[in-house]
Amino acid sequence: MTGISDLDPQATDPLSDWGLPGWTYGNERFFKEEQDKILRPSWQIVCHLNDVPKSGDFHTLDFLGESVVVLRARDGGVRAFTNVCRHRGARLVDGPSGNCGKGGSRIVCPYHAWTYDLEGRLIGVPMRDDYPALEMDKQGLVKVDVEIYRGFVFVRLEGDGPSVAEMMAPYDHELAPYRFEELQPFGRVTLRPRTVNWKNISDNYSDGLHIPIAHPGLTRLFGKGYGVEAQPWVDKMWGQLIDEPSNNPSERLYQDILPDVPHLPPERKRLWTYFKLWPNFAFDIYPDQVDFMQFIPVSATQTLIREIAYALPDDRREMKAARYLNWRINRQVNTEDTVLVARVQEGMASRTFTAGPLASSEVSLRSFGRKMRALIPEARLDRPPTGW
Incomplete structure (x- = not known):
């Protein structure tokens, strides 16, 4: 069985000129x-280190029926457990998100008060002697x-x-120039449900x-300068803000007031860049802030879009205004995409739709389909197998 570890994302694929069939x-x-x-063997973004600054601080992620907790340990490191x-x-x-309490040093189960330290070790069980099969060193949290x-x-x-x-x-x-490690949360995690397939x-x-x-x-912001390219595990999209006022x-005010960001090289001071990593999350990188966007599958036709913005501390009025305008602009883009994706989902439900041809410029969709077909061979079929 092919797995992610031995997948060659650049392998030849006789179906590379075609999208995935609609039934998938x-x-x-x-x-x-x-x-x-x-999905289970893939990396999922949870938070930033600056979201969990103190001992016992945690963030959770619900994914495919699992709840994962990421927390700051007493030694300053980060641990993750179910x-x-x-x-x-x-x-x-x-x-x-929150803090484990008890001085940020332990996790206490609210049901029977079993207690774990921040390394996941079981350190306390009420009426311990009443459990004949209990082995404390073997009942720690699952890493x-x-x-x-x-x-x-x-x-x-x-x-x-x-x-x-x-x-x-x-x-x-x-x-590297965006100083990711110094970013601070700007707003809060939001979840936007969509009745569409994550793909x-x-x-x-x-x-x-x-x-x-x-x-x-x-298009008013970038003109005809929007680019797309694909590497084995990540897609890159980008657009440079043009000088022509929208x-x-x-949009026009964002063009006018976006302040200089001294730590960015000249070619990035007015560049919007998007990176989508295999299989389901992305970074939106702007001169004024950085967002992550995660497409959390719930069912074959339900997805949660999970996102939050991060930014470097900057008290300039122009920067605060630019971040607000960024949000306004992208709120409209998200509204447009919501309608588009719903239209596609509805159309793919038709039994007349199999797989559409891909343009040679659709490098990202080609790369994604190639990996999907390698990992799930049934994706090569125009119709689902019998019994599916």
């Missing part, structure tokens, strides 16, 4: 295959793989394969052909 965007059995072969007590399976901590990449915290439920750093290696030098959101994010047709605001007030 709504079939529950195919979604089960995706969970096992693609958010599940080893006694009766109760969830240990609640909410997207989850964790990776820190430029200050951002990622977890992986199972499997192996390239690290986030390895996936981002072709573009790591482009991220449709992912495809749309990396699609450059629809920009001049469906996003007039981005006729939209928010």
Whole structure:
């Protein structure tokens, strides 16, 4: 069985001129295959180190029926565990973020008060002698793989394969000037439910052909200069702000007041860059802030878009205004994309739709489809297999 660790993302594919068949965007059995072969073995972004500054601070991620808690340990490092007590399976901590309490030194289960330290060790059980089978050293919290990449915290439920750093290696030098490690949360995590398949959101994010047709605001900002390219594990999209004033007030004001960012090289001071990493999350990088966007699959036709913005401390009025205008501009882009992706999801439900041809410029969709077909061979079929 092919897994992510031995997948050659650049391998030849006789179907590379074609998109994935429509049935793969709504079939529950195919979604089960995706969970096992693609999603559970992939890295998922949780938060930034500056989201958990103190001992006992935590962030959680609900993903594919698992709750993962990332927390700051007493030694300053970060640990990740499944958010599940080893006694009766109760969830240990609640909410997207918080502090473990008890001086930030331990986790106490709210059901029976089993207690764990920040290394996940079981350190307290009421009426311990009443458990004949209990072995304290074997009932610690279940660890989850964790990776820190430029200050951002990622977890992986199972499997192996390239690290986030390895996936981002072709573009790591482009991220260096943005001082990712110093970023502070700007706002809060938001969850936006969408009644579409996660791949449709992912495809749309990396699609450059629809920009001049469906996003007039981005076209006013970038002109014809929107670019798309694909590396083995990451897609890159970008647009340089043009000098011609937009006729939209928010866009024109953003063009006018975006202040100089001294630590950025000249070619990046007015550049918007997007990186989408395999399989389902992305960084939106602007001169004024950095966002992450994660497409969390819920079912074959339901997805949660999870996102938050980060920024370097900057009290300039112009920068505060630029960040607000950035939000206004991209809120409109998100509204346009929501309509577009819903249209595609509805159309793909038709039994008349199989797989559409891809343009040679659709490098990101080609790369994504190639990896999907390698990991789930049924994706090569125009129709679902019998019984699916």
